[in-house]
Amino acid sequence: MMRLLASLGLLVLLAGCAPQWQRIGPPVDTPHFTTKAFHTADGADLPMRIWLPWDKPLEASIVALHGFNDYRRAFDAPGKGLARRGFAVYAFDQRGFGGSPQRGLWAGTDQMVADLAAAAKLAKAAHPDKPLYLLGESMGAAVMLAAITRHVEMPVDGVILAAPAIWGWQVQAPINRSLFDIAMATIPGARVQPRGVYREASSNHYMLRQMWRDPNIIKATRVDTAFGLVELMTEAFDAGARLGPSPRWLIMFGGREDILTGSSVAGFLNQLPKLPPEAGRVAFYGRAHHMMLRDLQARTIYDDIAAWIRDPAAKLPSGADFGP
Numbered sequence: 001m002m003r004l005l006a007s008l009g010l011l012v013l014l015a016g017c018a019p020q021w022q023r024i025g026p027p028v029d030t031p032h033f034t035t036k037a038f039h040t041a042d043g044a045d046l047p048m049r050i051w052l053p054w055d056k057p058l059e060a061s062i063v064a065l066h067g068f069n070d071y072r073r074a075f076d077a078p079g080k081g082l083a084r085r086g087f088a089v090y091a092f093d094q095r096g097f098g099g100s101p102q103r104g105l106w107a108g109t110d111q112m113v114a115d116l117a118a119a120a121k122l123a124k125a126a127h128p129d130k131p132l133y134l135l136g137e138s139m140g141a142a143v144m145l146a147a148i149t150r151h152v153e154m155p156v157d158g159v160i161l162a163a164p165a166i167w168g169w170q171v172q173a174p175i176n177r178s179l180f181d182i183a184m185a186t187i188p189g190a191r192v193q194p195r196g197v198y199r200e201a202s203s204n205h206y207m208l209r210q211m212w213r214d215p216n217i218i219k220a221t222r223v224d225t226a227f228g229l230v231e232l233m234t235e236a237f238d239a240g241a242r243l244g245p246s247p248r249w250l251i252m253f254g255g256r257e258d259i260l261t262g263s264s265v266a267g268f269l270n271q272l273p274k275l276p277p278e279a280g281r282v283a284f285y286g287r288a289h290h291m292m293l294r295d296l297q298a299r300t301i302y303d304d305i306a307a308w309i310r311d312p313a314a315k316l317p318s319g320a321d322f323g324p
Contacts, residue, residue, distance in 0.1 A: 019188040019224035022107040038092040047099040048092035051079035059086040060131040065140025069218035071098025078293040081302040106228035113147045120154040131157040142236035149239040159249045168234030171264040191220035202291040241271040245279035254288025278313035282322040
């Protein structure tokens with residue numbers, strides 16, 4: 001009996017140590033946009049913000065994805081800036097972040113890609129006679145890399161990736177994987193908040209202070225959620241070598257990048273295919289940080305994005321073109 005009780009106790013402990021992922025229900029509804037949310041096929045409402053041009057004709061629409069532990073507010077400044085330049089911007093909280101259901105739990109790359117594809121189709125339906133672009137920051141850009149190299153069906157003309165999260169297992173020290181494996185086997189639900197390490201994610205310190213006070217920003221991350229992010233970044237890193245000319249792409253990095261490692265960025269850039277500028281373009285901004293779309297000098301990047309959408313073959317107005 002004692003052995004049986006001990007075995008049952010061990011099973012309970014192991015069950016308690018199992019990673020926890022989001023539970024996604026079956027399709028029960030038709031996806032659609034409301035004024036405040038992206039209603040998904042399984043019935044989840046993902047809070048959404050929309051920015052529309054108010055003083056000039058609409059040129060194109062953009063679906064925007066935020067970074068890790070962030071939410072739709074990440075595109076408050078970029079959304080307004082791009083709307084002023086003639087673009088409609090749709091930004092929703094990805095599952096597990098912001099005001100979405102099952103906050104803090106990882107939804108998985110497959111589901112995040114599926115949500116992006118559904119949102120892209122809805123944005124295209126809203127403006128069927130205008131081009132559609134994707135704009136991703138960090139983790140959001142990683143989701144887009146996974147989507148386009150998986151050849152997910154989306155009516156997309158181009159993809160804009162700002163500091164894509166590509167710090168995958170390929171470019172991490174082996175001990176990182178070992179520590180993650182131990183943590184996943186023992187404390188997957190533990191919440192970790194980095195302390196004692198300072199990283200400058202943006203030159204916009206006012207915005208960073210706002211983020212720290214914002215209750216919708218996740219401050220402490222579950223181990224299993226962080227593991228899911230690294231798995232996504234691993235796929236995103238490999239996706240670089242498989243990028244093609246359609247949809248065309250613009251990838252942007254900053255000279256003051258302080259979140260991604262230099263080796264991961266260099267490795268990713270070195271494997272990108274050599275394509276004509278109108279098909280694939282890299283831009284490098286010497287003063288930009290990881291959150292370059294919210295830096296103090298972000299207007300320069302908004303101008304470049306607008307110019308690239310209008311004429312992908314032309315040089316960027318800022319001169320940030322990387323390479324010949």
